[in-house]
Amino acid sequence: MKISAFTKTYEKKVVLHFPDFELVKGKITAVIGSNGSGKSTLAKVLAGIEPSDQKNHPLADGSVGYLPQKSYGFHMSVYANLMLNKHDKELASRRMDALKINDLAKKRADRLSGGETARMALARLLMGTYDLLILDEPTAAMDRESTLLAEELIKEYVRETGCAVLLITHSLQQARRIADEAIYLHAGELLEAGTVDQILYHPSRPETVQFLEFYGFV
Amino acid sequence: MKSAFIKAIELILSGNAELINILQVTARMSLTSSVCALLIGAPIGMWLGSRRFRGRDALVVINRTLMGTPPVVCGLLFYLLFSGVGPFRHLKLLFTVEIMIIAQIALITPIVIGNMETYTAGIAPRMMETAKGMGFSKWKTFLLLGNECIYPIFSAYLLAFSRAIAEVGAVSMVGGAIAWKTNVMTTAIMQYTNRGNFTLGIALGIILMGASLMINILITLLQKRLSK
Incomplete structure (x- = not known):
């Protein structure tokens, strides 16, 4: 899946310069980088x-889910929130099962905790079918158990639909667990791209090495 | 005060024809103007609160200024527009309930817009980002935004109705407080007080407060039921 080059400027300052890029369908690409590197801007512009x-x-060519x-959380039940995206009772039940939110089905979505909202939102988004799925820190508010369930669901969704996934994450462990590819953003520039192993264990740029050293990866 | 309260009860129970006429005109004017203001103001407020465009801040400032329009200024403006020297004199609306309703709509619509704009601006960025992320159409997103605004819509309506039923400056100027025609509760209270008939004035005041209380209870119950 091709992504066209673009730049994004806020108040006369270029915050992201992204080159022509190709995402692999059926693969998860992790986007890593420190705060302010342009990860969320990349997600918002692509979406x-x-x-x-x-x-x-x-x-990007094709439909985008973000x-x-x-x-x-829309002011209605969790179940109704899921059905908003796609009216499919069986799929809604499967998505809620996968994230263990069945017991929240009748609860109002605007009254959920942060972690519950994150699970509901992921289940709701994955009711739809997209060519490119952009997930901006989907598990940041979740506990360890929910995070692992969410990762399993994302992998299952990719197997089901064959879509390309752009996973923005601060967790390098998460990138290692579920991503196939990775890109490293630094100060609004794409510095490095490759397989997860290449980026996490054999980075070529000194900026990437410095970033990974902080997490004890190199 | 006690005698005024007894007088109010007596007036209601007696089925006094003039009182019933005053109540009918008041109800027609307040309900019509507040519903119209809601129908006009709520979509505009939601639109203004959910969009970012050049000139938006200027519109918000203008609306906030209009929210504070003194009723007598509004009354004067409509009086001049519809009087014998005004551009709309051929409509012959001056001293009718219709012109009172129009003046009230002009007075209370900015209040509805302001309330809806403030609420919508608070939820719209996250809500619209989420909706767009799922690929919802603009129309579906706007309908969802309307659903998210049910609770503040009721609050805005209550505000509009309260302002409409309690307003006196504009309606007395354009309506003329004509007995059996354009006299409403507030203008009638003024007339009775000016004539020194305080008991009747207080009695009407008690009825006005009671009517306002009933409407507020009704809307609040409906609001609670819908927000469950």
Whole structure:
């Protein structure tokens, strides 16, 4: 799946310059980098939430599904929230099973805790079918058990639909567990791209080495 | 005060024809103007709160200024527009309930817009980002936004109705407080007080407060039921 090059400027400062890039369908690509490196900006521009400077949206071919960092729980039950995306009772039941939120089905989504909202939002998004799925720190608010369940569901979704996934994460362990590819962003530039093993264990750029050393990876 | 309260009960039970007419005109004017203001103001407020465009802040400031429009200024403006020298004199609406309703709509619509804009601006960025992330159409997103605003819509309506039923400046100027025609509770209270008939004035005041209380209880119960 091709992504066209673009830049994004906020208040006359270029915050992201992204080159032409190709994502592999059926693979999960982790986007890593420190705060302010442009990870969330990349997600928002690709999802069409923010326009690129070139206004050349859509930047990716095909449909895009996007999970924001802080998803919104519509003022209705968790079950109704899932059905909003796709009216499929059997699929909704499977998604809720996968994330163990069946007991929350009748609870109002705007009254959930942060972790519950994150699980509901992921289940709701994965009711749809997309060519490119962009997940912006989907498990940041989840506990360890929910995180592992969410990772399993994401992998299962990729197997089911064969879509390309862009997983923005601060957890290098998570990238290692579920991603096939990885890209490293630094100060608004894509510095390195390759397989997860290449990026995490054999980085070529000194900036990547410095970033990974902090997490004890190199 | 006690005698005024007894007088109010007596007035209601007696089925006084003038009182019933005043109540009918008041109800027609307040309910019509507040519902119209809600129908006009709620979508505009939601639109203003959920969009980012050049000139948006200026519109918000203008609306906030209009929210504070003194009723007499509004009354004067509509009086001039519809009086014998005004551009709309041929409509012959001056001193009718219709012009009172129009003046009230102009007064209370900015209040509805302001309330809806403030609430919507608080939830719209996250809500719309989430909706767009799932690929929802603009129309579906706007309908969902409406659903998210049910609770504040009721609050905005209550505010609009309270302002409409309690307003006196504009309605007395454009309506003229004509007995059996355009006299409403507030203008009638003023008339009775000016004539020194305080008991009747207080009695009408008690009825006005009672009617307002009933409407508020009704809307609040409906609001609670819908928010469950």
